[in-house]
Amino acid sequence: MILPVDFYRRPTLEVTRELLGKVLVYKATQGMTAGAIVEVEAYIGEDDPACHAAAGPTQRNAPLYGPPGRAYVYLNYGLHDMINAVTEEAGHPAAVLIRALEPLDGLALMRARRSQAPWRKGKPPVPDHELCRGPGNLCRAMGITLADNLRPLTRGALTIHDRGIAAGQIVWDSRIGIRVGTEQHWRATVKGHRSVSGKK
DNA sequence: CGTTCGATGCACT
DNA sequence: GTGCATCGAACGT
Numbered sequence: 494m495i496l497p498v499d500f501y502r503r504p505t506l507e508v509t510r511e512l513l514g515k516v517l518v519y520k521a522t523q524g525m526t527a528g529a530i531v532e533v534e535a536y537i538g539e540d541d542p543a544c545h546a547a548a549g550p551t552q553r554n555a556p557l558y559g560p561p562g563r564a565y566v567y568l569n570y571g572l573h574d575m576i577n578a579v580t581e582e583a584g585h586p587a588a589v590l591i592r593a594l595e596p597l598d599g600l601a602l603m604r605a606r607r608s609q610a611p612w613r614k615g616k617p618p619v620p621d622h623e624l625c626r627g628p629g630n631l632c633r634a635m636g637i638t639l640a641d642n643l644r645p646l647t648r649g650a651l652t653i654h655d656r657g658i659a660a661g662q663i664v665w666d667s668r669i670g671i672r673v674g675t676e677q678h679w680r681a682t683v684k685g686h687r688s689v690s691g692k693k
Numbered sequence: 694c695g696t697t698c699g700a701t702g703c704a705c706t
Numbered sequence: 707g708t709g710c711a712t713c714g715a716a717c718g719t
Contacts, residue, residue: 534711543711553704571702573712590711612700612714629712670711690712 494655498647501561505580505587509535509681512578512589512653514660516597519635520650524602526635528594528625529658531686534668535679536577537587543674546586556643557586564651566632566642573629576637578646578653592680594625595688596634603634627690661686 496515501508518527536544545554545567556565556579565577565588577588596603603624607613610633625631632638637651644651662684667675669691682689 536711545711548705551705567704567711568702570700570710570712572700575711577711592711610713627712668711672710674711 495647496562496653496655498560498562501578501580501646502582503580505535505537505589506679508578508580509533509589509679510660510663512591513663513681513683514658516654516656516658517591517594517635518598518652518654519637521602521636523636524599526596526599526602527654528596528598528631528635529656530591530593530653531595531683532591532593532689533681534590534592535587535677535681536590537679539586541674541677543668543671544586544588550586554586557588559583559643562645562647564637564641564644564646566637566639566644568639569629574632574638575628576632576641590628591631592628593682593686593688593690594631594635595686596621596624600624602636606636607634622687626688 512530512533515530539546546557560583561580563579569575577590579588581587607619624634646653664682664684665678668680
């Protein structure tokens with residue numbers, strides 16, 4: 494079952510928690526890939542210094558101010574695409590960053606895409622549980638790019654499904670990779686899952 | 694083990 | 707011109 498818009502039009506921390514165990518699906522011309530979400534982070538409002546909306550509306554963060562249930566995709570460090578699910582009512586900028594998946598479908602395609610990264614040429618293939626470990630890696634494995642910015646997650650090629658997968662034990666801790674806003678424990682992970690990013 | 698650092702593009706000031 | 711919601715290799719203990 495595809496998650497409806499009402500799933501996203503709620504307090505962001507609720508959406509964050511409930512996204513664990515849900516399945517991100519992308520149907521590309523090359524084939525379908527899918528993975529269960531095991532790591533997410535919440536970015537909530539202009540008062541959150543780590544949120545892209547912290548400095549008010551701009552061209553880049555416009556999707557955060559729009560309706561819920563859409564993708565906010567942006568390029569980070571000039572190299573890595575990142576995908577968020579926009580939450581809350583329009584006008585309330587907030588989103589959930591999807592940081593890691595447990596690969597479920599299309600593993601061969603994921604492996605091929607990861608191998609195409611310039612820094613992976615001539616290297617051994619990526620182990621299955623690392624294919625979607627980290628936000629940049631998962632977007633590369635799934636084929637998600639800036640072209641998917643603002644795409645609805647409730648219909649079409651890029652969707653999030655409830656397949657009845659139990660999230661397991663959820664751990665809340667500090668968001669990682671940011672320089673401000675680390676006080677909030679707005680990172681939710683499936684405890685002990687091998688595909689969660691961070692130190693091994 | 695640990696920490697440092699380069700690659701790379703673009704929105705923002 | 708600056709600074710990233712990263713990744714992975716290279717170096718130092």
